Amino acid sequence: MKRLTIPRAQQLRLRENQIFLALTLVVGVLAGLAAVLFSLSIDLATHTFFGFNPPAWRLFAVPAVVSVGTGMLLAWVFPDVRGSGVPQTKAAFHLHGGIIRPRVPIGKFITGVLCIGAGHSIGREGPSVQIGAGLASFVGQRLGLSPARMKDLVPVGAAGALSAAFNTPVAAVLFALEEIIGDLNAALIGSTVLASVAAVVVQRSILGNEPLFRVPIYQLQHPAELLAYAALGVIGGIVSVLFCTGLLRLRRAFLNLPASSGTWHPAIGGVGIGLVLIFVPEVMGVGYEHVDQALNGGMVLRTMVVLGAVKLCATIISYASGNAGGIFAPSLFIGAMTGGALGAAVNMIAPFPTADPGAYALVGMGVLFAGIVRAPMTSVFMIFEVTQDYQILVPLMLANLLSFTISRRYQPVPLYHALLHQDQVHLPGGARTERSLWTAADVMSPALSLIPPERTVQSVWESGVAEQTLAHLVGTDGRLEGVVTARRLKEAVDAGRLADAIASLVERPVVHAHPDHSLDLVFERLPQSAGMLPVVKRDNAALLAGVITVQDIVAFLQSRR
């Protein structure tokens, strides 16, 4: 018999999974390099456009003139690259099977460099995410990957790009999972981690192993300081809502203009930004130098208040007018200024020892990020990665939670989703997220009376209950023994088992739910339960807490409208 051997050539063949693993690394490196090059190109463009300490006329003219050119590019050559890039990346992942046209990353790179380099108050991380995802998609398309793998490459590229752009590999992974995929338990966690690490290694090998911000070690000076951080959370939440509302309204106003004017929207924004820059040039571009200053206590109170307020307005103008750039960096900038200003005020008036304003600026960054981008886990880990200090986590989590809650209360649709809605794109994530918060306890109706197990089949049948319900709950004193379906009861009557105890018809195991189970699980189990799902307590599964029927769910959903 001929001995079967694996040919050497066969060993060379790469299966799709292996290709994907290799691709993860390559895409991570590629996305990281693209993000670094993007960032460097913005710096070079800014320097070329403005030089050092530019005069007022130049501050006005550069954004206005350059935006005319970028407006034409965005209207005629790269129509898919306006704005941040994160919503488009989410749409590509959820709706287009991970397919991003090759011209998107190229267009995003060019227009992003021009818009941000020309002084628009927008960030580089969103575009980096789209560039990374676009490159990943391009590579996947060239390799002819399966649709599922194609789709998987998008968050991998996004994580790699963000990791290099912000030098925070863990936060980048979380952002890809939380924001792009919309599921922190996604199976892609390994690939995103690999890409993120590869990207950050490349980034550090080029730019050096230095964090994006220098942050001294801060700590909670006094327990009462938590109140100040809570106030920061509340203020941050309000500022986030103001930002989102303002941005969406102005963008809506631009979208309502005649379609033919679309070419000139970025130029209108450019004129607006030019006017702003004449008076407050610090809000130009990404502005991380100023964030760094605020984090290190290098700014006075008045400056921080002015910069925070003006940056908010400038970002709204730049973004709403359709320029290519993100809101990631502006949200950090506004947060740092808001937090720093509050910290400086607390320093002056608090009767207890307080941390330096820089500590508040740091927490403020996370607070605004949680409020605007609505990625609370990412925001916490991002700040933790920046500081590498556990001490700041407690105030950070408290403030983030408050900001997130306020933002969600007054701006129910997350900003990226709302932006897509304005473009008539509806992602699947938003509604599901809300529904997943509902539990069986929200839906169930109070427990019906239980049928004593010793009652005969005949007495139950003759009581007429059988005609009113799909199933009968059997038990005593609130203790559920089992469920008898109407069909089974009828079969027993037809079989002449009228004298039998109803307990003899009980079906086991009893399909049930607990009060804290999600509505998704209720939907899954209801069909298995003959139309009446008993809800039993967790600490004693024999005790009935309530029941759920289809009518209960319908009534609940109607009440939520």
Added chain:
Amino acid sequence: MSTREVCPACGAPLAGGRCAACAGGALSPFIHREIVVLALLIASTVFLFFVTRAAAGATSRLRQQDAAAWYELGLAQLGAQKTEEAVSSLGRAAAMSRDREEYRLASAQALAAAGQEESARQVLLALREMAPESPVVNARLARLEARRHDLTAATRYYQHALHGFWNPDEIAARRDLHFEFIRYLLANDQRSRALAELLLLEVSVPADPATQSALASSFLESGDPARALQHFDRALEQDPASPAALAGAGEAAFSLGEYARALRYLRAAPADHPRVAELLPIVEFVISADPLRPRLTYRERQRRLSRALAHLTTRLTACLGAPSPEGAGSLDALRVEVQALASAVARNVRPRSLNLIEDGMELVVRIERALPRSCAPPGPYDRALLLIGRLHETNRQ
């Protein structure tokens, strides 16, 4: 048994000598499209890496240039008292070029000038984390803590600065900082610690008159007039006309009770020097008004004591004439005692008794000490009488 033909690349069965599975992807049995694309990707990535690195180098140089320009601008703004603008410019320079210590130091200086002392402190502490032995950073921190009236922290940072890493060409700067530290201690009434620092400094101080004078002044202020006089003398050896050294030496000699020596120095010093104007009349009175001074005739002793008693009678009378004088009863009793002694001294021609003079001086000192300050401020003559009394008390002991 028939052997099936299989694809050498993937092992799939061949149909008509061709592999259906590999038909689209294989360039040859050994080279697949995936490998080629991956290889091209890796090559592109390597190329992009070098492009990016070159761009990073160019950007870094531009940033350094910009940072230097912001630094210059910030310093100019700081010089023009535009502190808020200076904070912004210098902070920007520091953020753009993080490894330049001087940018961050200037940023801290601007922050402190703008009243943001806590922020300045944070900047300096961050710098100190990187260079714990930096004399400049520690000295700045010390000054900041001194402004915040934190004596312990300021002392700690001054000592860190002094014991930090100094270049051999920075000896003068270190000495100046040591002097600054001593002045800070003296200003905060830490005379014994200041004296300890002075003793450390003394061994390394050069002999030039200015430094010797500065050292002597510090010794004098920290309560060691003997060492002070020694260093003032060294200064005067090289510059006998040094006004500061002459005035200081006079004061040191005065503090040591060497009034004749003090008089010599003070008379040589410029009269408009504030300490000279204050001390010279006192010293002159101490020498000219002391009735117990050796080698005086009895008549001269009588004259000096009588003058002192007459002066005190006038002061007591003026004091008692003031509305609701403090301790009027005891002052009146003292006046009676003075008048009685004055007439006794005037009468005491034969036999000449030195005890009377001594008793008289004791009474003079007692009255000078008893006179309330609210009554009339003591003049140079009063201070001289007290010093004379103290001098003879010491001699008796």
